[in-house]
Amino acid sequence: MPLKRTSTSEAPAMTQAAIKKLVADNVTAALEPQAATMANADNTNRNTRERETLVARKLFSHSNYTEDCKVKFATGTLIEEALSWWNSFAQPIRIEKAYKIT
Template structure:
């Protein structure tokens, strides 16, 4: 009875097989990248810059008086989020800029909230 077993591979043969496979894969990847348009490569994320109040206002936020009810509050909230996105507003400016759109009763509420803890601490809330 004959067996058709393959001879055992030596460590050197295994290392060469792995090295050849890695070399082939690297060459194929390099060729693929050379033939690929640069627009498909990931782009670096832009560095966030602090927006100014003027930039924020150019995106036309709406004011909130505090008497508009739940629907008015939701509209103000959603519009404010949109304005933050439009103006690239950073997290550390959002409260400060959002409170700049408060008027009448809403502004009175904000002032009564911020006064005891200090305006800088109030701006740090999330």
């Protein structure tokens, strides 16, 4: 005679929809603190970048660099994504040619 499965739990079986909702709710709850931390860090970084940009602009306007040195000076102040862009732009055409861009 085959064994019959019996449940020792009185909890009702969960549907696929209930399981998906439970997973989605838990993922959302786990990600909320991380999103708040990242938003706070982004605001801090944005404020720092804005201050650095203002300082660089002031330096640039007061520096009396010749036209052929302005690109070299400006690219020396690049950070993060802008620096990555410059490096990927300048590498294929060689840095000497890149510095001659107006």
